[in-house]
Amino acid sequence: MRANIKRNGQRRVVIVGGGLGGLKLASSLRDTDYQVVLVDKNNYNQFPPLIYQVASAGLEPSNIAFPFRRLFQNRKNFFFRMAEVQRIDTEEKAILTSIGTIHYDDLVLAAGATTNFFGNKNIEASALSMKTVGEAMRLRNTILQNLERAETEDDEVKRQRLLTIAIVGGGPSGVEIAGALAEMRRTIIPRDYPDLNASEMHIYLINAGPRLLGAMDEKSSHKAEKALKELGVEIIADCRVTDYQNHSLILEDGDFIHAETVIWVSGIKANRIEGIPVESIGHGGRILTDSFNRVKGMTNVYAIGDQCLVEGDEAYPQGHPQLAQVALQQAANVARNLIAAGRGRSARPFVYRNPGTMATIGRKKAVVEIGKLKFGGFFAWLLWLVVHLRSILGVRNKTVVFLNWMWNYFNYKQSLRLILKAES
Ligand SMILES: Cc1cc2nc3c(=O)[nH]c(=O)nc-3n(C[C@H](O)[C@H](O)[C@H](O)COP(=O)(O)OP(=O)(O)OC[C@H]3O[C@@H](n4cnc5c(N)ncnc54)[C@H](O)[C@@H]3O)c2cc1C
Incomplete structure (x- = not known):
């Protein structure tokens, strides 16, 4: 070829x-x-x-x-x-x-x-990663499918397992997906799944380090942790995950979390x-x-x-x-x-100019650090929104995403929750 x-x-x-x-x-x-x-x-x-x-x-x-x-x-x-x-x-x-x-x-x-699954084959085989659009679609299908199964599951233990999501990794990706899923539990489950009890759904965020968003300032970590707790996310800090077998996530202290959905954003x-x-x-x-x-x-x-x-x-x-x-x-x-x-001119070495870091938490909060300026809450979320909107390619995509966010912000009634599978 x-x-x-x-x-x-x-x-x-x-x-x-x-x-x-x-x-x-x-x-x-x-x-x-x-x-x-x-x-x-x-x-x-x-x-x-x-x-x-x-x-x-x-x-x-x-x-x-x-x-x-x-x-x-x-x-x-x-x-x-x-x-x-x-x-x-x-x-x-x-x-x-x-x-x-x-x-x-x-x-x-x-x-x-x-x-990086750090060599753990069981976790690699059964946990879901979230690095590509393809992986995100797989995750979306799994979550929606498990909700459908939970709604008709009579066995309490199995239903609880289907409704439990464990996120491993407390960096920006872990914090962001935890917040988004907690919002989903709060706003979508009661409307779309009236036969499910949203309070039965558990979202765990497990972090090996002592605080979330370890690369950011301690204050930002605390703000993120507080906001996630308010959304009902159960945070387990300073704890490594050692294995995942038969739908049980095994923690280093010997504890288990029974979860059908494990999201691995840990390395x-x-x-x-x-x-x-x-x-x-x-x-x-x-x-x-x-x-x-x-x-x-x-x-x-x-x-x-x-x-x-x-x-x-x-x-x-x-x-x-x-x-x-x-x-x-x-x-x-x-x-x-x-x-x-x-053009025969000399090369310039790379020097990194750090424009700042940010992470969203749920539907209308974020934490932002720009130089010495560190803030959180609604204005941080607005800034996050502008920065990300500017970076998306294509005028059509920018417009659709903006309208989606606004619609979502005011009523959370978008209808993207399709389980779409490619047929072979
Ligand atoms: C879920 C997630 C959230 C993130 N959020 C943030 C954020 O909020 N802020 C931030 O600053 N950074 C964020 N990042 C990190 C940021 O996206 C990366 O730092 C950035 O994309 C790196 O750019 P890159 O060009 O090196 O690699 P990538 O953007 O990852 O591109 C790599 C490309 O290589 C292609 N490729 C891979 N292997 C091969 C191969 N063998 N042959 C041919 N093609 C190949 C892939 O298809 C891909 O298109 C996030 C990353 C992820 C995964």
Whole structure:
């Protein structure tokens, strides 16, 4: 099989992964002398910060995803190939993919990260992760299906198990999905499932560390914890999950939680691509680069975003946080350096400018930290709303999401709760 991209005399940049970083890089090389080849295993870009809203039936997948071919219509120096990248052949200056070989002059790895189950096979086999739109759909179907089953289940123990959701991981994803599901229990269950007793539904949030949102200020953690408790989320702190067997989640203190739905948002590891020297792989599988995002021990190969770990930044000795802004800023810097190289100018090292962090809790609260400014509540939620709305691709998607949020805010009567399964 051949990937079928003709050389046109331009220098070719191949980008592996069209997530936040890869897409920003491809867009930044628009109207330059580079031929850009974007390779992604999906035919769309997705916006991860709103995946939890798809999982909790607040948004449709199409609201937070956008097809690459639509984004780059009529662009002459751009090629998209839907393919899974498996290996890099540095001798040949090529990547080996599920559709064949693609040669590069410059290669940028932006394949992101995936869920880390820390080697626990039982948890990996039975818990649900929440990193992609596809996984969010699976989670949404499972939750809705379990509610349908619970409504007709006479056995009290089984019904209780169907109505119990355990979320493992107290970072932003865990806090956000816990809040969204608690709102769902409060507002949707009594209306959609009149034969169910909403108070029988339990939502547990289990965190290995002593406080939620461990990367944020202590005050933000307390605000998040208080808001979630008010919504009825049962928080278990300072406790590791050791196993999940026969619908029982086993905690390190020997306790059990009987739950049919376990959401694992407890850790990530960089996606792996063969052909990178072992000494260039750091903790969490992250690819080690210098401050110009050049992969250690490789030539003309860069790595950006969640998949990489830039060494040498004294402010971030463990590497930059795996966040959207890091991926976007690294992509912009690599694009600038590639363009500069073409013009014989020198490259600029990557310096991260932290614009702040935020997380939502439920339908109308959030916590925000911008420099020394730290606040929570309704205004934090409004800011969260504006920032995320600006980042969603496409005018139609922005409009639909905005209307959805407003509708949801005033009456919570949207009807996205379909159990949609692909038939084989
Ligand atoms: C649920 C969730 C919520 C988040 N919320 C926030 C938030 O609120 N704020 C924030 O700053 N950050 C948030 N993040 C983190 C943020 O989304 C990431 O830091 C960011 O997406 C990293 O960008 P990236 O380009 O490195 O990778 P990604 O955006 O993950 O893109 C990776 C791309 O590579 C493709 N790919 C992977 N492997 C292959 C392969 N072998 N071959 C071909 N293609 C491949 C994937 O299909 C994907 O398109 C969240 C992440 C998740 C999962």
